[in-house]
Amino acid sequence: MTSSLSTRLTPKELEERLRAIGAERYHNRHPFHRKLHDGLLNKQQVQAWALNRYYYQASIPAKDATLLARLPTTELRREWRRRIEDHDGTEPGTGGVARWLVLTDGLGLDRAYVESLKGLLPATRFSVEAYIHFVRDRSILEAIASSLTELFSPTIISERVSGMLQHYDFISKDTLAYFTPRLTQAPRDSDFALGYVLEHAKTIEQQEAVLAALEFKCSVLWTMLDALDHAYVHNNIPPGAFIP
Numbered sequence: 001m002t003s004s005l006s007t008r009l010t011p012k013e014l015e016e017r018l019r020a021i022g023a024e025r026y027h028n029r030h031p032f033h034r035k036l037h038d039g040l041l042n043k044q045q046v047q048a049w050a051l052n053r054y055y056y057q058a059s060i061p062a063k064d065a066t067l068l069a070r071l072p073t074t075e076l077r078r079e080w081r082r083r084i085e086d087h088d089g090t091e092p093g094t095g096g097v098a099r100w101l102v103l104t105d106g107l108g109l110d111r112a113y114v115e116s117l118k119g120l121l122p123a124t125r126f127s128v129e130a131y132i133h134f135v136r137d138r139s140i141l142e143a144i145a146s147s148l149t150e151l152f153s154p155t156i157i158s159e160r161v162s163g164m165l166q167h168y169d170f171i172s173k174d175t176l177a178y179f180t181p182r183l184t185q186a187p188r189d190s191d192f193a194l195g196y197v198l199e200h201a202k203t204i205e206q207q208e209a210v211l212a213a214l215e216f217k218c219s220v221l222w223t224m225l226d227a228l229d230h231a232y233v234h235n236n237i238p239p240g241a242f243i244p
Contacts, residue, residue, distance in 0.1 A: 127223045
């Protein structure tokens with residue numbers, strides 16, 4: 001956990017602390033992530049990653065909707081509504097969730113099975129639901145701060161797309177269509193969230209809370225990869241989970 005602050009940070013110092021958390025804890029450092037990008041996984045292991053990650057992607061709009069309902073101003077609601085539209089789309093077949101299903105289709109997974117969530121690892125379910133509950137139950141400031149992993153996502157997306165296209169003959173640019181819009185959406189969203197946090201985290205207690213919120217979100221993403229590595233690299237697939 002984040003150590004207690006002895007003095008209130010300036011906005012610049014707070015941003016530096018937030019970025020340091022990403023440098024230390026973002027899941028681009030996870031061994032499973034490195035294997036995925038470096039071409040060290042087989043197709044079945046990539047399938048397991050995409051299937052489990054689908055639950056996270058599909059849950060983002062639900063997570064954002066719990067926050068949207070609590071936002072006090074039109075401006076904030078308008079900003080956060082855009083995030084929901086980015087993922088749910090504005091009509092059938094559009095949005096990030098639909099594009100993720102293009103990925104699972106391309107990997108040969110049955111779409112009905114993916115959407116049923118029957119093959120999820122228990123840790124995936126618990127991690128994603130913990131994130132939804134965090135955003136629903138914590139302060140608006142903490143909920144917005146937890147989204148700041150998007151500060152670091154353009155780097156991981158660039159690595160993911162280039163690495164997977166280079167190393168896996170079963171991956172194409174069309175398969176990875178989810179990621180292209182995120183290269184512009186994530187910086188836009190993180191710029192807004194960072195500005196909000198830096199403006200509203202004024203007390204030591206608030207600053208400690210936003211730092212802890214970002215640590216928590218990094219832990220959610222890290223735990224999901226821990227579970228994939230344990231199950232599909234080290235062959236400890238739990239009962240009921242996807243079996244390649």
